[in-house]
Amino acid sequence: MPEDHQKPRTRRAFFGDVLRLGAGAVVTGALLPQLARAMKDEKVVATIKLAERKELAAIGGFILLKDTPGGDILIVRTGKDSYEALNPICPHKECTVKVKSAELIQCPCHKSAYAIDGTYKSGPAKKSLSKFPFTIKDGTLSVMSEG
Ligand code: FES
Structure with missing residues (x-):
């Protein structure tokens, strides 16, 4: 069975994860590429x-x-x-x-x-x-x- 991080992630799942980080969360360098991809998906x-x-x-x-x-x-x-x-x-x-x-x-x-x-x-x-x-x-x- 593939590990969770290997599954394709939907935009909703990504933003759900961002929200779960809470108000004090800092968008780190690791999140920025995902954020850019999610924004590009806007149809x-x-x-x-x-x-x-x-x-x-x-x-x-x-x-x-x-x-x-x-x-x-x-x-x-x-x-x-x-x-x-x-x-x-x-x-x-x-x-x-x-x-x-x-x-x-x-x-x-x-x-x-x-x-x-x-x-x-x-x-x-x-x-x-x-x-x-x-x-x-x-x-x-x-x-x-x-x-
Ligand atoms: S005002 Fe009733 S449908 Fe527009």
Whole structure:
């Protein structure tokens, strides 16, 4: 029977071990390579080249990416150099929200309203749209699976 340290380790198992070390634990040199590997495992579910997407040219512009491995993703331009990658599923009863203007996202079912960055404004949902983590590198926006 193989010893425990020879088994492949999942990211969950690794982070479980880190948490078990407690608040006073110090990340030693031995843990750093595992931490780097675990972070690299974060799965990219969609990429877009920003320069090729005219829909995102203006603030308030948006693209709805359908059926990615992470589900539907609403990419919105929130500022001159800022974007958000939102889960377009309304937290109230799971209708798909719509971008109504450069300042407003609204759910068609019961009219919950959100700012363009997904922040809750009004209506029965009572919470903001969830966000996907993303990076922008060399003009490519890469969305990772929800954390
Ligand atoms: S499902 Fe969106 S407000 Fe009810």
